[in-house]
Amino acid sequence: MKDIRILTGKRTVFSSDRVIEILREKQIYAQKEEVIKIVEEMRMPMQMRMHTKAALSIAGWKQGYVLDVILTAGSSIESLAAKYAAGDDRLRTAVVYAMAESGLEDFEQQVLLQTSAICREEGFEIAACMPNEAADAALLERELYERLDAGRTLGIRKTDEAKRGGGKPIYRRYKLTETASEGQGEEQREYSITLLAEEETTHQAHTISCAKGSSLLQALREQNIMPPSYCGGRGTCGKCRITVKEGSLPVTLEDQKAFTREELRNGHRLACKAVLQNDLTIRIASAKEEFAVPQNDALEGIQPGADNSYQTGDYGIAIDIGTTTLAFALADLKTGQIQNTHTAVNSQRKFGADVISRIYEAEQGRQKQLQQCIREDLWNGVEALLEKNREKVRKLHHIVIAANTVMLHLLRGYSCAGFCRQPFRAVSLKKEEITFAEAFGKPFGHSFQPKVTLLPGISPFVGADITAGLFACGIAKEEQPALFLDLGTNGEMALKIEKQLFVTSTAAGPAFEGGNIKWGMGSIPGAISKVRIRNGAAEIETIRQTPPKGICGTGVIEAAAELWTAGMIDHTGRLAGEYAKQGYPLAQTESGEWIVFTQQDIREVQMAKAAIRAGIEILCMRSGVTHAQIGRVCLAGGFGYFLNIEKMASVGILPRELAEKTTAVGNSSLRGALMHLMEQNSSVMQKMAEEAKEISLAEDKSFSELYLNYMMF
Ligand code: FES
Secondary structure (H helix, E strand, O other): OOOOEEEEEEOOOOHHHHHHHHHHHHHOOHHHHHHHHHHHHHHHHHEEEEEOOEEEEEEEEOEEEEEEEEOOOOOOOHHHHHHHHHOOOOHHHHHHHHHHOOOHHHHHHHHHHHHHHHHHHOOOOEEEOOOOHHHHHHHHHHHHHHHHHHHHHOOOOHHHHHHHOOOOEEEEEEEEOOOOOOOOOOOOOEEEEEEEOOOOOEEEEEEEEEEEOOOOHHHHHHHHOOOOOOOOOOOOOOOEEEEEEOOOOOOOOHHHOOOOOOHOOOOOEHHHHEEEOOOOOEEEOOOOOOOOOHHHHHHOOOOOOOOOOOOOEEEEEEEEEOOOOEEEEEEEEOOOEEEEEEEEEEEEHHHHHHHHHHHHHHHHHHHHHHHHHHHHHHHHHHHHHHHHHOOOOEOOOOOOOEEOOHHHHHHHHEEEEEEOOOOOOOOOOOOOEEEEEHHOOOOOOOOOOOOEEEEEOOOOOOOOOHHHHHHHHHHHHOOOOEEEEEEEOOOEEEEEEOOOEEEEEEEEOOHOOOOOOOOOOOOOOOOEEEEEEEEEEEEEEEEOOOOEEOOHHHHHHHHHHHHHOOEEOOOOEOOOOOOOHEEEEEEEOOOOOOEEEEEHHHHHHHHHHHHHHHHHHHHHHHOOOOHHHHHHEEEEEEHHHHOOOHHHHHHHHHHHHOOOOOEEEEEEHHHHHHHHHHHHHOOHHHHHHOOOOEEEOOHHHHHHHHHHHHOOO
């Protein structure tokens, strides 16, 4: 590789424990509670200022090769630190630098995964990180600075580096070994992995062909076996846990962070960090995900358009591509009757649970695989519906698809580069009318070729699913101000006042989908979805009433709300007594392990709720509407459908005044796509999307203040 490659980071993870450690290493001693408090307050401002970037290059060195890497957190951290330094707030200044350092370390973990893959492509393996002795450090840094042209590629100012007290770039040199060529037998090995089902009664043997050095998660994904993986394989979410029953896997640094000593002794490992060295028998938590989806009553009562010229037997399909699940509805275009529905898990989940992971994977060269996944899912869903209605469907005329902008870009194969950096940009937001082959990658296997419509989006992070949802809820026709909310990793919201529609989106993080929660999981059978605390003890309900395995997004909100109402957390979010250390016990799994709700879980809820609530408040402020003036609130999406609105208000996600005006509207995106399909009214959504005014929270000065305010209970 002669070129310098540039990698950019995504959402940065800041660990309070690591920040405390870094401060101690720098001999800055402060009350732990005080540091944690500052870290929590600074998360969002830091998140907005961390622009992690790495430059790397392989070069000949002595008799071999080395990989040189520089990682930087960007220059915006400096101005934030300078602001606190000017106010003589030394502790906060030090915390800012320590957070930048901890965030950069997290980024280094992300980069390591990619650099290993890049090196393999180039025919190398990373053998070791070369020690950077203090005496040589300045020399090495200077050499790497020149070699990687860091002034131009990373914007690092050479002269300032030595002076900085923290947040300094990381300079690394790795020794490389050349991989043996194919046929030498060692690089491509076959390991036999026996997978045990959860109950350990059914054995399902898989022989996995695995390139030396690739991760177990990767090997499982290639076999379409998908352990949950919210962080996309970075080793930070702890969801891809497996248990080794026979054989061995070394304990990695990430395993040490994710598991207790006892869990490690019992064979718990993270699949994304596990590198195969021998045959294994493992148990994985759940290879097949089955998500609870809202009932389809949201689809009833749609009438065909007045100028309907369809014949008996003419059908159409509406599709909502969600980041987690896909929903399909087959409609009789003549009568308007819904013939059948179908749901499936979005198989792109193997690349990560949220849109950010998908963007990241696409940018790492896996765009084609992502496109293939969604095309196959769509094809299978359409075929499943037609198969069930073979006798009735004479002709499939039209398919209408609603989805967020990232999902539509992945379907169309458009570049996702514009979603990585501000100002965010989409390749296309317009409604598109395309052929079946253009959407699905191959012609339809029937005599008829339906046309395909992709609905219009408003902005990169307020997509066609929101346009369709707004259309379905009749927001444009509301006389009183009306609020529309779709909560998830990305919280999208819209406020209609008179003729104007204001929209915004806020990064809530994965807590509402069970991500970054110790026992968090998707809305699958066994997930705790309801919590009630009576006399200090928890009573729970799980999805499908099966034995508890973890806690889903709705359970997360319920647990936080109940703990708050029971007085077991204070307004800063601190858990009472010994629960602060051990977590609050919710239920025991079948194997006797306690599912606990931890202090860190509460912090995740606080960040998610603060982001949503601050978004709602900014939307109201900028459109000049008070809570009292809002006549109706529509809560869209699967998560909203199962939520207890009272509990949402009790933790402060929603203003109390709006709780009684709120109704869950289910999958409004699918309903909007269906309405478009039936009514053939092509211009309304496009007009709505074009006229909507987007409010950027990143540029709103009040956002950080409100965010910090709503972190509290
Ligand atoms: Fe392995 Fe997140 S920790 S996928």
